[in-house]
Amino acid sequence: xxxxxxxxxxxxxxxxxxxxxxVSELSEVIKKEGGEVVKVDNWxxxxxxxxxxxxxxxxxxxxxxxxxxxAIAEYERLIRLNEDVIRYMTVRVEExxxxxxxxxxxxxxxxx
Numbered sequence: 001x002x003x004x005x006x007x008x009x010x011x012x013x014x015x016x017x018x019x020x021x022x023v024s025e026l027s028e029v030i031k032k033e034g035g036e037v038v039k040v041d042n043w044x045x046x047x048x049x050x051x052x053x054x055x056x057x058x059x060x061x062x063x064x065x066x067x068x069x070x071a072i073a074e075y076e077r078l079i080r081l082n083e084d085v086i087r088y089m090t091v092r093v094e095e096x097x098x099x100x101x102x103x104x105x106x107x108x109x110x111x112x
Contacts, residue, residue, distance in 0.1 A: 001035065004065040004072055005097075006090040009058035012045065014084055019059045022084055026075060027063075033074050035067020038096065052086045064096045 010019050019042070027037040043060035052058070065072070072090060079088045 001066050001068050003093050003096060004067065004090055005093050006063045006065060006075070006088065008061050008063075008079060008088040009048070009052070009086050010061065011053075011084050011086055012055050012057040012059070014059060016042075016059075018084070019061065022082070023061055023063070026078065029078055030065060030067050030071050030075055033067065033071030035065060035071040037063055037065055039064040055086055058086060065090075 010022060014022075023040055023042075027040070030037055039062075041062040041064075043062065045057055046060050047057055048055065065075075067075075076088070076090060079085050
């Protein structure tokens with residue numbers, strides 16, 4: 001099984017509980033297909049760089065997943081069908097990045 005990082009952006013008019021329900025529903029699909037969601041990192045409501053489907057903000061959620069490729073295919077299929085998710089991206093990684101960047105770290109990286 002491979003490691004994957006998946007970021008999804010949910011609509012701004014959803015509540016935090018609805019976003020959590022969506023993530024738990026997607027986690028169950030991965031579990032059914034023989035994978036495991038190792039970590040869920042909820043980044044909260046953020047401004048988008050540009051409007052996506054008439055949304056200016058979105059709830060960002062990062063999932064660290066260990067699963068076979070068939071589980072990721074089913075996971076992405078369900079995301080595409082769900083109208084509450086406006087964007088998503090799943091990438092395969094060698095290992096998970098356990099560090100979380102603070103706003104100060106990001107500002108220093110931008111300045112350099």
